Amino acid sequence: MNKIKIMGVVVVIGILAFAGWSWLSQDKQQAFDREKILAASNAAAVVQLPEDYDTEDVQVRHLSWGKLNYYPEMITVKAGKKVQLVGDLERLQGCFRSLTIPDLKVNGQFAEGKETVEFTPTQKGTFGFGCSMGMGNGRLVVG
Numbered sequence: 001m002n003k004i005k006i007m008g009v010v011v012v013i014g015i016l017a018f019a020g021w022s023w024l025s026q027d028k029q030q031a032f033d034r035e036k037i038l039a040a041s042n043a044a045a046v047v048q049l050p051e052d053y054d055t056e057d058v059q060v061r062h063l064s065w066g067k068l069n070y071y072p073e074m075i076t077v078k079a080g081k082k083v084q085l086v087g088d089l090e091r092l093q094g095c096f097r098s099l100t101i102p103d104l105k106v107n108g109q110f111a112e113g114k115e116t117v118e119f120t121p122t123q124k125g126t127f128g129f130g131c132s133m134g135m136g137n138g139r140l141v142v143g
């Protein structure tokens, strides 16, 4: 009788230990995956772009893809001068290569061999931009 009780206790302890171990290791695995995802996402957020610059008749600005959104999320230009938006084709993929600024009636497309979208803002203000499907959201500030 005693032997059976002891065996029962041992079996219960064994089951609990196994359940606890698998629960713990699963938790660790998930934590590891989360860290990996976060690290990858942070690495992806580090975007290296050429310097923006202005000449007498054009304002050159660069646009890329950062962390789940366009990068930079805000582009500042002056009214009345042509804007040349240079798309980072390496990071802008799929529909994010289409760029719309609805308020300014800009419907542009970054493509291999034609990586710029040009327009001349005439009115001052802040205008939203995004892809043609309305994903990603940035602001063009015209001063």
Ligand SMILES: [Cu+2]
Pocket (backbone or CB within 6 Å): 095, 096, 131, 132, 133, 134, 135, 136
């Ligand atoms: Cu899109």
